[in-house]
Amino acid sequence: MNFYQFLLILLARRQLIVCTFVVTVSTAVLVSLIMPKTYLGNATVIVDFKGSDPITGMVLQAQLLPGYMATQVDIISSHNVALKVVDQMKLNEMPRFIKKFNDATNGVGDIRDWLADKLLLKYLDVKPSKESSVIEINCTGEDPQFAADLANTFVRAYIQTNLELGVDPARQQTAWFDEQIKGLRVKVEDAQKRLSDYQRETGLMPTSLDGRMDVENSRLAELSSQLVTAQTQTYDSLTRQRQISGAHAKGKLGELPEILNNVLIQNLKSDLSKAESKLAEVSGRVDKNHPQYQSAMAEVRSLKQKIADEIQTARGSMENAATQAQLRENELKRALAEQKARVIQLKQQRDRSDLLAQEVASSQSALDSTTQRANQIRLESQRNVTDIMVLNAAVVQLKPHKPKLTLNVALSIVLGGMLGVGLAFLAEMLDRRIRSIEDITEGLALPLLAVITPAPTEKASGLLSKIRLPFSQGRSR
Structure with a gap:
């Protein structure tokens, strides 16, 4: 169409x-x-x-x-x-x-x-x-x-x-946080009570604990130094004691440096030397039974006895010094052990106190953060x-x-x-009509011989003549 x-x-x-x-x-x-x-x-x-x-x-x-x-x-x-x-x-x-x-x-x-x-x-x-x-x-x-x-x-x-x-x-959430805060507050109070009880039992206060530790450590260091000195003295005393025992066994106590440097013994030996000289002079002049000879002999014997007594006294003094040095060393060892135990105990007490303080701080921190969050939630509930x-x-x-x-x-x-x-x-489509040349040639498939144009009415003459004019030329054969 x-x-x-x-x-x-x-x-x-x-x-x-x-x-x-x-x-x-x-x-x-x-x-x-x-x-x-x-x-x-x-x-x-x-x-x-x-x-x-x-x-x-x-x-x-x-x-x-x-x-x-x-x-x-x-x-x-x-x-x-x-x-x-x-x-x-x-x-x-x-x-x-x-x-x-x-x-x-x-x-x-x-x-x-x-x-x-x-x-x-x-x-x-x-x-x-x-x-x-x-x-x-x-x-x-x-x-x-x-x-x-x-x-x-x-x-x-x-x-x-x-x-x-x-x-x-x-x-x-505010109601839930309030319950949690109550429980956390109880934990903080319990931790603080345990810390206070422990400080009261031990007498340790946070402000004086570090100072006391410094004092005890200084005392421990001092005792250690004294013990080293005492051990040196004990070693020297024992060494001299062994020398004295060896010299006594050989009968050479007088040759020891301590004896030789003893002023009293040296004076006595000088007096003995003079008394022996006097005895030799008297023995050349008189008989042994002479009173002068007996007097000089008695003086020599007296001086020898004094020298022997002084040597024994010096020996006893050196042995007593060795014994005292050992006693001093043992006393320092005991004091050092006690001081170590005291320092260890103090450290343990400090560690226990620090642990309790940490528990208090941890509980307080949890309480503070929970309280902060609860306050925040409470503000949100009131907005x-x-x-x-x-x-x-x-x-x-x-x-x-x-x-x-x-x-x-x-x-x-x-x-x-x-x-x-x-x-x-x-x-x-329901009522098909033939309205144009194409309806015959295409619809009926018949050859077109001629076109008879009817006389148009006055109303449609103008439109139809214009519409048909192009198709009427050349097709009316």
Whole structure:
């Protein structure tokens, strides 16, 4: 089919097309006028996801925004928010909603739940922005004031629910933290009591413990030094004692350095030498029985005895010095062992005290951190602001949102024209007519011999002559 045939069909079926067009447009206008008017309440809120929490300081990451925004949309569309709207607007007390509830459910069920579900299904439409944190809340209604109030009430209920979702868990956590703080406080008191009892038993105070340790360590070092000195003296004394024993066994005590350096013994030896000289002189002059000889001999013997006694005294002194050195060494060893035990005990006491002090510090640290977190949670449970802000509140619309007469008429014109053309072609298919040369040559497959042009009417003469003029030349053979 060419364009010429198409125009011939439209021209032939023009009455059907016009009737269909008129009926379609009229129906659209009539239905638009009959339909009840619906008004739109539009409110927008902004979710401040980039702002940090005033209490915790946490910031929502940008990659979590899509999920966060989807969660906010679900909250707005939740049954909980719808119930708050029903209660705040007292919809369950309005006669028209009570009548609708009774007609729909025969009075069975809870009207609040029914209205909440009905609000979500019929009146509410939530649209989040794709590239921003703005959420659009649309509510429809037959009354413009009702639609605006419904949208604004949904915004308030959403903000209240968002606040409750943050506050209620914080309140539950606050109660839990209070119980934990009580237990931690008891632990701190027990640890402090154990530390105080131990310090009272040992007499150790944190301020004097380090000083006492320094004193005891200094005393230990001093005793160690004295013991080394005493051990040296004991070694020397024992060495001299062995020398004395060897010299005594050989009868050479007088040759020992200690004897030779003894002034008293040296004086006695000098006196002995003089007495022996005198005895030799007297023995040359008198007989042994002479009184002078006997007196000189007695003096020599007396001096020898004194020298022997002094040598024995010196020997006893050296042996006694060795014994005293050993006793001194043993005493220092005992004192050193006692001091070591005292230092070790003091270190153990200090370690025990430090351990108890660490337990107190650890318990106190746990209590402080828990108290800090509890205070933070308590502040969160008392907060009355959210990160949701009203960007635009819903206002009463003067023009109805639906039906849109202009849009419906425009659509009906397009639809009426298409439907008319479609019906025209359908009628042509059901009742096929020969309207052009091509219908004979193509439809009947017969050769064309001639074209007899009828005399056109006055109305169609102008159009048909123009339409047929191009096709009438060259084909009438």
